[in-house]
Amino acid sequence: MSSETLTSSEYIKHHLQNLTYGKLPDGSMGFAHGAEQAKAMGFWAINVDTMLMSFILGALFLWIFSRVGKKMTIGVPGGMQNAVEWAIEFIDSSVRGSFTAKNDMVAPLALTVFFWVFLMNLMDLIPVDYVPQLTHLLGLPHFKVVPSTDPNATFGMAIGVFLLVIYYSIKMKGFGGFAAELTMQPFGKWGAPVNLLLEGVNLIAKPISLALRLFGNMYAGEMIFILIALLPFWAQWPLSLPWAIFHILIVTLQAFIFMTLTIVYLDMAHQEHH
Amino acid sequence: MNINATLLGQTIMFAMFVWFCMKFVWTPIIAGLEQRKKQIADGLAEAERGKLDLELAAKRAAEILREAKEKAGATIAGGETRASQMIEEAKVQANAERERILTGAKAEVDQEIFRAKEQLRTQVTEIALAGAAKILGREIDAKAHNDLLDKLVTEI
Numbered sequence: 001m002s003s004e005t006l007t008s009s010e011y012i013k014h015h016l017q018n019l020t021y022g023k024l025p026d027g028s029m030g031f032a033h034g035a036e037q038a039k040a041m042g043f044w045a046i047n048v049d050t051m052l053m054s055f056i057l058g059a060l061f062l063w064i065f066s067r068v069g070k071k072m073t074i075g076v077p078g079g080m081q082n083a084v085e086w087a088i089e090f091i092d093s094s095v096r097g098s099f100t101a102k103n104d105m106v107a108p109l110a111l112t113v114f115f116w117v118f119l120m121n122l123m124d125l126i127p128v129d130y131v132p133q134l135t136h137l138l139g140l141p142h143f144k145v146v147p148s149t150d151p152n153a154t155f156g157m158a159i160g161v162f163l164l165v166i167y168y169s170i171k172m173k174g175f176g177g178f179a180a181e182l183t184m185q186p187f188g189k190w191g192a193p194v195n196l197l198l199e200g201v202n203l204i205a206k207p208i209s210l211a212l213r214l215f216g217n218m219y220a221g222e223m224i225f226i227l228i229a230l231l232p233f234w235a236q237w238p239l240s241l242p243w244a245i246f247h248i249l250i251v252t253l254q255a256f257i258f259m260t261l262t263i264v265y266l267d268m269a270h271q272e273h274h
Numbered sequence: 275m276n277i278n279a280t281l282l283g284q285t286i287m288f289a290m291f292v293w294f295c296m297k298f299v300w301t302p303i304i305a306g307l308e309q310r311k312k313q314i315a316d317g318l319a320e321a322e323r324g325k326l327d328l329e330l331a332a333k334r335a336a337e338i339l340r341e342a343k344e345k346a347g348a349t350i351a352g353g354e355t356r357a358s359q360m361i362e363e364a365k366v367q368a369n370a371e372r373e374r375i376l377t378g379a380k381a382e383v384d385q386e387i388f389r390a391k392e393q394l395r396t397q398v399t400e401i402a403l404a405g406a407a408k409i410l411g412r413e414i415d416a417k418a419h420n421d422l423l424d425k426l427v428t429e430i
Contacts, residue, residue, distance in 0.1 A: 018280075020278070042278070043277070043278050043279060044279055045279060045280075047280040050284070051280060051283050051287070054284065054287065058291045062299060065295070066298040066299050068303065069298055069299050069301075069302035069303045070302065072302055072306035073306075074309050074313055084303065085307065088300070088303050088304065088307070089307070092304070104296075107300060107304075108301075109292050109295075111299065111300060112288075112295040116288075116291060151277060152278065152281045152284055153280070155277070155281055155284075156280070156281045156282070156283070156284025156285040156287075157285070159281070159285050160288040160289055160292075163285075
């Protein structure tokens with residue numbers, strides 16, 4: 001274990017650092033070694049591990065599902081098709097339950113959100129040292145396996161949802177209707193500034209809560225795994241096993257919450273008055 | 275842990291995934307599910323119709339059976355009456371035949387009797403003539419006494 005040569009705090013910091021690619025202080029392009037260098041890269045840097053893992057997981061999900069979609073039979077479904085159909089029907093009933101307007105985009109969106117987030121969260125159950133040790137052999141200084149512990153990933157999705165909320169708000173109610181919704185309630189037209197403040201906070205709170213809830217849960221879970229990994233080896237499994245079992249619940253629950261809130265926000269965007 | 279361009283990359287990736295999911299996952303699978311739902315509904319309707327058909331067929335079969343039974347009963351009854359009728363007819367015919375044969379026989383017998391009588395009569399004439407000749411001792415002139423003899427014959 002690499003922690004033998006590191007102090008506990010160095011070990012934790014090492015595990016919480018993304019593999020960031022950007023402009024190094026000396027002017028060349030490369031991977032950041034440590035949080036200070038990553039910070040110094042500014043906005044125009046990219047977390048390669050987050051991008052790579054989330055792409056692999058999303059592509060895996062879409063590959064499996066689209067293969068079933070292509071080979072779909074109307075007769076008796078095989079094992080894989082059965083599982084996929086069950087998942088699709090689960091999402092479909094969730095969407096039908098919470099989304100009252102008509103929009104063919106929402107259900108596939110919910111499906112993607114649920115399985116992508118679920119798979120990203122599921123990476124948390126891989127023992128914390130396995131992948132970083134492996135990539136260390138490839139010469140990469142850091143590697144975070146769980147994309148949803150990177151706020152960039154969760155905020156990236158939340159911004160996507162937020163843009164859809166704004167798009168459908170304007171599409172359904174018109175620009176004037178959306179502006180009126182933000183300024184004309186709850187205090188009538190003379191309270192417009194206060195209304196705008198309240199409704200603005202309400203609007204902005206949606207993506208922020210969406211992103212931070214997922215990020216916070218996964219980050220905390222990951223942190224506990226890292227702390228357990230610092231213990232002597234005989235004390236690790238009695239702690240990490242129950243936490244991992246409990247974490248299966250969190251992984252699923254957070255994916256489900258993210259999906260449900262996405263549906264609910266989009267439903268609110270389609271409603272004339274709420 | 276800091277926010278950087280990954281944010282944009284993730285948003286773009288998210289949009290691409292949603293688009294792909296909509297086009298290649300959701301649409302074909304939901305279409306397949308709908309198609310299967312329709313097929314099952316059709317199958318159930320078909321089964322219902324089949325059951326109805328079966329019921330109708332059973333009803334029709336019972337009807338046909340009943341009709342056949344009725345027809346058979348009628349045929350048997352018809353046969354019976356025809357048979358008795360035929361027997362009656364035969365009886366009548368037989369009776370007529372018997373009458374005919376009987377009358378024929380009677381006529382024949384009468385004829386025989388008549389012929390025998392005729393013969394007897396001629397013989398009686400001869401005997402009477404012979405007897406008379408013997409008694410008189412002489413030849414009787416048959417011609418002279420013919421009318422007398424004829425009278426005798428008719429008397430007998």
